[in-house]
Amino acid sequence: MNIRKATLKDAAGIAKVxxxxxxxxxxxxxxxxxxxHMSYERREEMWGKIIGEGQVLxxxxxxxxxxGFANGGEERSNKYSGYDGELFAIYxxxxxxxQGLGKKLMTPLVEELKDKGLTSMIVCVLExxxxxxxxxxxxxxxxxxxxxxxxxxxxxxxVYGWKDLEQMKx
Numbered sequence: 001m002n003i004r005k006a007t008l009k010d011a012a013g014i015a016k017v018x019x020x021x022x023x024x025x026x027x028x029x030x031x032x033x034x035x036x037h038m039s040y041e042r043r044e045e046m047w048g049k050i051i052g053e054g055q056v057l058x059x060x061x062x063x064x065x066x067x068g069f070a071n072g073g074e075e076r077s078n079k080y081s082g083y084d085g086e087l088f089a090i091y092x093x094x095x096x097x098x099q100g101l102g103k104k105l106m107t108p109l110v111e112e113l114k115d116k117g118l119t120s121m122i123v124c125v126l127e128x129x130x131x132x133x134x135x136x137x138x139x140x141x142x143x144x145x146x147x148x149x150x151x152x153x154x155x156x157x158x159v160y161g162w163k164d165l166e167q168m169k170x
């Protein structure tokens with residue numbers, strides 16, 4: 001398993017991981033119509049732009065195939081006083097989950113965020129998503145619950161946070 005900083009050539013692999021993990025993770029949580037219309041091509045274009053902007057983004061690859069990724073940066077909502085960073089996404093193919101890969105992806109991402117001067121971080125996760133336990137294991141505490149509308153369906157999103165990235169359990 002290799003963890004490394006993403007490059008533009010990784011956009012297609014990242015898109016495939018995102019689409020495939022959304023379909024296995026969020027089925028039954030978000031509208032099926034939304035999941036059924038996700039496309040590798042549109043996500044590849046989106047990730048190409050994100051990589052081109054220089055966002056903090058790491059990939060996990062197994063024998064040259066991208067099997068997971070994580071990205072983050074400055075907190076986007078400005079709603080959470082005391083939190084200056086945000087984990088935007090972490091996705092790992094279902095067959096690679098629960099093998100420690102999440103922590104391996106988080107380690108360089110958090111180090112780079114700290115190098116950029118960020119000292120704390122939030123992450124938003126659907127309330128019904130069992131992966132929220134991953135954040136709890138890493139020492140995050142729930143700081144808020146917000147209502148969101150996703151594809152015409154009202155959902156609840158939990159906001160977890162780490163007040164001090166130095167204390168994250170990775």
